[in-house]
Amino acid sequence: MEAWIKDIAPNLYSYRKRFWQSVDQTVSMFLIAGGIAFVLGLLLGLVLTITHKDGIKPNKAVHFILNLIINAFRSVPFLILLIFLIPFTRSLVGTAIGVTGAIVPLVFGTVPFFTRQVEAALANVDPGKVEAARSMGSSTLGIILRVYLHEAVPDLIRATTITAISLIGLTTMAGAVGAGGIGSFALNYGNGQNHQDIVNACVLILFATVIILQTIGNALARRTTNRKLLSFSGRTKTEAAK
Amino acid sequence: MIEIKKLNKTYHLKTGDVSAVRDVNLTIHDGEIYGIIGYSGAGKSSLVRCLNLLEMPDSGILHINDNPEIVIENGRTRLSERDLGRMRRGMGMIFQHFNLLDRSTVFDNIAYPLRYSGMSRKDIEARVMELLELVDLTDKRDVYPSQLSGGQKQRVAIARALANKPSVLLSDEATSALDPEATESILTLLRSLNQTLGLTIVLITHEMAVIKAICQKVAVMENGYVVEEGNVYDIFANPKEEITRRFVNSASPLSRVHKMLEEDNPLTRIKPGEMLVRLTFDRDCVGESVISEVSRSCGINLNIVLANVDIIDGAPLGGMVTVLSGTPENLEKALRHFERAQIKVRRLA
Secondary structure (H helix, E strand, O other): HHHHHHHHHHHHHOOOOHHHHHHHHHHHHHHHHHHHHHHHHHHHHHHHHHHHHOOOOOOOOHHHHHHHHHHHHHHHHHHHHHHHHHHHHHHOOOOOOOHHHHHHHHHHHHHHHHHHHHHHHHHHOHHHHHHHHHHHHOHHHHHHHHHHHHHHHHHHHHHHHHHHHHHHHHHHHHHHHHHHHHHHHHHHHHHHOHHHHHHHHHHHHHHHHHHHHHHHHHHHHHOOOOOOOOOOOOOOHHHHHH | EEEEEEEEEEEEEEEEEEEEEHHHHHEEEEOEEEEEEOOOOOOOHHHHHHHOOOOOOOOOEEEEEOOOOEEEEEOOOOOHHHHHHHHHHHHHEEOOOOOOOOOHHHHHHHHHHOOOOOOOHHHHHHHHHHHHHOOOHHHHHOOOOHHHHHHHHHHHHHHHOOOOOOOOEEEOOOOOOOOOOHHHHHHHHHHHHHHHHHOEEEEEOHHHHHHHHHOOOEEEEOOOOEEEEEEHHHHHOOOOOHHHHHHHHHHHHHHHHHHOOOOOHHHOOOOOOEEEEEEEOOOOOOOOOOOHHHHHOOOOEEEEEEEEEEEEEOEEEEEEEEEEOOOOHHHHHHHHHHOOOOOOEEOOO
């Protein structure tokens, strides 16, 4: 195996340590920024949904301001956002480069996108279900947790998959401004030194990652449509007693 | 008892204001099946949503069972969120499209209102099983709604609505999305719940057949107003408003006569000396053999075109479309005879 790789991708082989290091950096950026963006996006998507004029806690001011901020960040291309946020990032985490420096712009680049996706997923929850929950005396928090988040799971999984894939794209762009990772590896060691095998390897690993993410996402969404993720198909106590 | 006083609700839409509920006063007694009928947009759905404050009325007073009176002014009430929750739990509600949680089993759907209410797991399970038995779905306990028929879904929704043992069930077009067979079975279930549990049912519908099948009282709504209200039997026997008459006709096979007249059907075509009338026999009518009696004593002939007897709220209501023929004096005599026997006569041609 090693000999084979050495044979078909000699440059990649000689920089294999750097390669794995950049994979590690990309994974770190993806997981940390993705984790933060997931939580924030979910929260903001919920806030947008319930403060909508037909929502369960209508609030014009909150909805308007949040909407405006999200639109503002959505309209700035990520590369510009990266540069724009440098002073803010530096003041927040002490540096604007490396994995740490990349987290802040990645979060800013992902949250508005994910928030919109969450909003769309929650909008798909039949308002009748919410009304039924209200008629049963469910509280606002109860409706959020037991109706909105519960019923939207398949759509939220799809939204998360799409966002995760777009986040991988963003991490490589962040690489271009010194964040490290696969993007900067492909740029500096591949393209910069004219080593096509390195670029190819980067493309291949990104391609594989996206396919894996999409496959897992699709499967989970399918398995949670109209049912719980873990349904026990075994006979129930009452049936066994018959 | 549910008392509604001076209830108003206006929606402020971009296209203008829509008054959905206007000055509605209604009293619904315990154990009644109370129907509210109207065409779409008449305000019946808004009215029923005002009862459990899913929609906040602009003004009015609601008095539900033993709860303190709820006074609503300028679209506000002093009811706390906590009291609102408690009041809603005292009233179950079912919907046209069932509104079950698709990702929860039948069991979990019914358990929804019980969970996080301080009830133990064991008690919840026992109560859900009891409810499943009540709606005859014990074998569907671990099935998801997508695997159920419409009628079964509505049964689950009914079980869920009754989980907290409410004294009132609000039904918003609960049979409108069902086929005739499922409609029949749901109406039968509602009637039996009304009888066995003493459940008060407020039922919204646009189908007079549903009112006829299970309601004791009915209110007819048009443009946000309740235009006519009373016992279902009286409304069927003697509709006063034009819209009520239309609804009553929609549920009566005798209304075919109007179409027949329009089409100049030979059966309803009358010659000189003949008269086409619609007779209504309500429960106060005296004498069972009125028809043959009239024929004999007044010397006229009756040719029956259409006839029907409905049992409404347990009492018979008969109707007949018939051609009378005879001399003018004899016809006059026959009409007086009908009047004496308390039979309502409406001349059609």
